[in-house]
Amino acid sequence: MKNYDSIIVGGGISGLLSALVLSKSGKNVLLLEKNRNLGNNCNSYLVNGYQVDTGPHAITQLHDGGPLRYLMENYFDYVPAFVDYGDYFIRDEDGLKEVPTTLKGYLTMDMLPRKDRLIIAQSLTKLLLSWQFGNDLSNISVYQCLPWNALSSDTQEFMDTFSYFLSGKQAKETSVQRMFVGSGFIGEDIEKDITSENSEHKYNDRFKRLSYVSRLLNNNKVDYNQYYPRNGLKAILNAILYSLPETVEIKTGTAVEQIITENNIAKGVLTKEESYFADTIIYSAFAKDLPKYITDLPESYISDLSRIKQSKALTIWLGLDETFEEFNYTGGEVWFKDKPFWAMPISNYNKNFAPKGKKLVGFMFSINEGNSLESEKLEAYNTILRVYPGINNYIEMIHYQITIPEKASVSINGFIADTVTPVRNLYLVGTDVDDRSMGITRAAYSIIKLIKSLRIDGFIIEL
Known part of the structure; x- marks a missing residue:
């Protein structure tokens, strides 16, 4: 012993x-x-010459004062190299469009009906101002904040999809506050956090809220810092x-x-x-x-x-011939209609992740636990084939992962x-x-x- x-x-x-x-x-x-x-x-591992991660990832708040940066600077003997994540896109039948990070962006997001865009922008403005003045929105759902039944089915799917990727749950179970802070736009003073006598983290202090609200309402693009x-x-x-x-x-x-x-x-x-x-x-x-x-x-x-509460995710990794041009960007994209997913072409960060002349893309789906895993895999794979016509002619490798992205x-x-x-x-x-x-x-x-x-x-x- x-x-x-x-x-x-x-x-x-x-x-x-x-x-x-x-x-x-x-x-x-x-x-x-x-x-x-x-x-x-x-973690990462090899599958037929491709290096796959355990699901697509973006590392948030890697600036000075971010939690991982603090730990690396104070405890690591070796710090790995990082590259800018890139941009987030929304895909629809017409191609890719940047995810809005300003009020103007929501108003001009023409993949949704104009009426719905106005509703989202007005609701967002009202809630941001309430949040700025210190109101706790953590127990108010995204669903509650919108006249849900007045929105089109596309807009409902859009809000559900982004709620899921921020919280692991749909709009009925995702707090609107999570929509503001979930992606890590609002940073922390880690040194102050550790030395403060207050045991509770206060990541929504007045100054941070005001800074975020000001950028959004004044149409200053928010830095993803990922x-x-x-x-x-x-x-x-x-x-x-x-x-x-x-x-x-x-x-x-x-x-x-x-x-x-x-x-x-x-x-x-x-x-x-x-x-x-x-x-x-x-x-x-x-x-x-x-x-x-x-x-x-x-x-x-x-x-x-x-x-x-937990949620499971299915990731499908595809090894593709490099001539398939839909993924010639760095960053991530979201498909929000029917079977939503988040896609990330990680070999664009490092060509060594795929054999020469190939590329590697990860597609992450939420899982309906009422269905069998095999039916979920089949539906997800068929969704990829539907969203990217002709992609099946370029697929060389397919690898499936089932994960719990976050423990809660x-x-x-x-x-x-x-x-x-x-x-x-x-x-x-x-x-x-x-x-x-x-x-x-x-x-x-x-x-x-x-x-x-x-x-x-x-x-x-x-x-």
Whole structure:
């Protein structure tokens, strides 16, 4: 039996970042991952000569002061290279058009009926002004904010599609506030966040709201501030692994069966092979599954965790002959009619992702869990063939992925857990612990909260 300063349950991006922060703070760390590979949704691998990511990704808030940038500058020994993500487009039968980021953009978005555009612009203006003056819109849905039945079916699908890509849920379950902050347009002062005595993040302070509203209403294009790792998601994973000190012990293929507690204090974990003990336990698996590992959690906490909502995604990766010209851009595109998807031609960031003369494009779809996976795959694939006539003549490789993009959807009446749990010395990290931004950036925000909590509790000190 070996004792550690900290044990981390789960080897995804959040668990690995936790291990990096703790070890660089002088702690002896054990990380346990039930799968053979590390990284989970932050990884890349080869399929017939193509390097695919675990779903299409855009890294938000990579500017100075962003959460991942802060962690890289303070804890990484090697920082991967990033390239500008590019633009977002909407595709319809007439081709590609840029996603509007200004009020004028919404008014001139001619793929939707003029009447609907006016309704969206008027509703958006009203809500932005309300939000600017400090009103909490987090429990008001996009659906509630619009005269839904007065909108055309195309506009309803448009709003549902963008709601899903921001929150993992449709317009009825997506807060209008998420429409303003979900893509990471509004940055954070991470240094201030960590050192503030207030334990709650306040990413919607008056100045930030005013700045965003001013740009939108004055038709100043919003900067996406999004990037992509030049060598794929595995570049972030490899940079973390390279930066881990020898004080981190990693065991893959090792599933935790129980978190050991005594008098409501976390003491260690039990695996099939052995028990391990530590001063703190960092749990980076699904928060909603925590009751499986601890039998005496408070009933109210179990009830809260049960309210966590999730969504599954299907990604279809296609290897194409480079002469198919529909994807000669950098960035991402959204198709919002019928079977919506987000497409991203990632080999345009790095030609080495595809064999010479080929290109690689990822298409991400939401999954209707009432249908079988095979029917969802077939419908999604047929949608691609319908949206891009003739593409079947250029397809060389097809690869399917089923993922849970984020551990908790940021939806109305859902639940986002806190870093600190009712069990002393047990902390949570991951995309079910923080609702800011999305994906890897959201995971990085949860690590910022962990750092703050551990400093308040006196477990780690300043670097």
